[in-house]
Amino acid sequence: MKDVQRIAIVDPSDATREPLRNLLLGVESVWLEAECSRYEFFIDGARQSSPDIVVVTLDSDHNKALQLIQQLTGEFAAIPILAVSSRGDGQSILQALRAGAKEFLTAPVVLEEMLLALQRLRQGRSSGADGSASANGSTRTESLVVSVVGTRGGVGCTSIAVNLGCNMAQDTLGDADVALDLIPEYTLADVAMNIERLDMTFLRRSLCKHASGLSLLPHRVQMEDIGLIHEDHLARLINLLRASYSRLILDLSKRFTPTDLTAMRVSDVIVLVAQLELTSLRNAVRMLHTLNNEDGLGDKVKVVINRVGSDDCDISLAKAEETIGRPIFWQVPNDYRAVLGARNAGVPLLMHPPRSKTHQSLVGLASALCGRAAAVAPRKERRGFFSFR
Ligand SMILES: Nc1ncnc2c1ncn2[C@@H]1O[C@H](COP(=O)(O)OP(=O)(O)OP(=O)(O)O)[C@@H](O)[C@H]1O
Ligand SMILES: [Mg+2]
Numbered sequence: 001m002k003d004v005q006r007i008a009i010v011d012p013s014d015a016t017r018e019p020l021r022n023l024l025l026g027v028e029s030v031w032l033e034a035e036c037s038r039y040e041f042f043i044d045g046a047r048q049s050s051p052d053i054v055v056v057t058l059d060s061d062h063n064k065a066l067q068l069i070q071q072l073t074g075e076f077a078a079i080p081i082l083a084v085s086s087r088g089d090g091q092s093i094l095q096a097l098r099a100g101a102k103e104f105l106t107a108p109v110v111l112e113e114m115l116l117a118l119q120r121l122r123q124g125r126s127s128g129a130d131g132s133a134s135a136n137g138s139t140r141t142e143s144l145v146v147s148v149v150g151t152r153g154g155v156g157c158t159s160i161a162v163n164l165g166c167n168m169a170q171d172t173l174g175d176a177d178v179a180l181d182l183i184p185e186y187t188l189a190d191v192a193m194n195i196e197r198l199d200m201t202f203l204r205r206s207l208c209k210h211a212s213g214l215s216l217l218p219h220r221v222q223m224e225d226i227g228l229i230h231e232d233h234l235a236r237l238i239n240l241l242r243a244s245y246s247r248l249i250l251d252l253s254k255r256f257t258p259t260d261l262t263a264m265r266v267s268d269v270i271v272l273v274a275q276l277e278l279t280s281l282r283n284a285v286r287m288l289h290t291l292n293n294e295d296g297l298g299d300k301v302k303v304v305i306n307r308v309g310s311d312d313c314d315i316s317l318a319k320a321e322e323t324i325g326r327p328i329f330w331q332v333p334n335d336y337r338a339v340l341g342a343r344n345a346g347v348p349l350l351m352h353p354p355r356s357k358t359h360q361s362l363v364g365l366a367s368a369l370c371g372r373a374a375a376v377a378p379r380k381e382r383r384g385f386f387s388f389r
Helices: 014-025 039-049 062-075 090-099 111-122 157-169 188-193 200-206 223-228 231-244 258-266 278-293 317-324 336-345 357-369 379-385
Strands: 005-010 030-036 053-057 081-085 103-106 144-150 247-251 269-274 301-308 328-333
Touching: 005 014, 005 039, 005 111, 014 030, 014 053, 014 111, 030 039, 039 053, 039 062, 053 062, 062 081, 062 090, 081 090, 081 111, 090 103, 103 111, 111 231, 144 157, 144 258, 157 247, 157 269, 157 301, 157 357, 188 200, 188 223, 188 231, 200 231, 231 247, 231 258, 269 278, 278 301, 278 317, 301 317, 317 328, 328 357, 336 357
Parallel strands: 005 030, 005 053, 053 081, 081 103, 144 247, 144 269, 269 301, 301 328
Antiparallel strands: none
16 A cells, blocks of 8 residues: 555635545545544644645635645645646636645535646655646656557467466555456446445446455457447556556557557556467568557567467567567566466466466566566576476
8 A cells, every 4th residue: 555645634614625535535545533623723633633735725714824824834844735626727826826835626526636636745845836737647657557469369368467466466566456357347438437436435336346455447348349448447446556656557458449559658657468370470560560650659569479389389588589579578477387287266366276387488478567677587587487498
């Protein structure tokens, strides 16, 4: 779990305080420390509770609210203040910032804007000129979004996505939660249909948590529901998820649909899964060609060869690299018994003894994708260890 931010709200109006409280209650990283309905009483409460962040709503009485912000800034210079007002004009924003507020949000506050503002405050960064958060996400978050895309059906995307997710969820350095492919109560289509009124509580309830620590949001079984999910739904959803989860793994379709492309655009890394056989490698070349023509997408691709060492590998790794024109980032060895056994048992490889070489390789891939260079075996050793023709 990310560090908890203890927040105190002051807002004399029930009509605006309640939605703000509900919004904050839905954010996992927020602990609502205090709520106050009088500007003049708040300072005493702040002395007692010393919150990490104070949210001051200005609308009930701008002068009193600005005075409070000044007073708070004077007494608790280290506690950042987030001002909220329905008056989002330059004058109101300036007044709030001059009084000492670090962030300004326009009411009614939108979830993404709140999450981004909280994130900036956590990182101790001051806001830009108008102080408002941008929902379209120019702010870089700490999360890692990985799209897993296959060069043909059955190439191993879901196996890789699920096991990568579980391995990342084991990582005690981060709260590795991921979205991937299973069959719980809610699906991507449910979330898409509710996207307009989506809040963090609903979103969290929609994800189903696996014992390994990862959270899942599956797609629906019915094909007709696929049309319910639009690009902007997906972009918003990923933005929301990356604000509160540190790792997202997206198991994409192989059809290069507009939603697949949206997912790839918002991803930090695109894992392109191929096998050492002609159809797969030919498709890899085509897909790379398309991605290279899409602004910046080609640069995100890391080619992963799955099932190395299987009887179906009729092309050498050197030839594969030459064909697709870029280095192979990772090789995942073939272990039919382990991968199928784990799948039939309904568990990830890490819960399926004995620990297979495929599992070890996917632990290494998870570390490498998370940027832990030390965990990456040198290329030569990998070649030797997962030997192939
Ligand atoms: N490294 C591996 N070693 C052995 N078998 C594997 C390996 N990776 C995947 N498989 C097997 O390959 C088959 C297809 O895998 P998977 O479902 O992960 O592929 P996919 O690309 O997601 O397929 P789809 O196109 O249906 O979405 C499964 O039976 C799985 O057990
Ligand atoms: Mg699949």
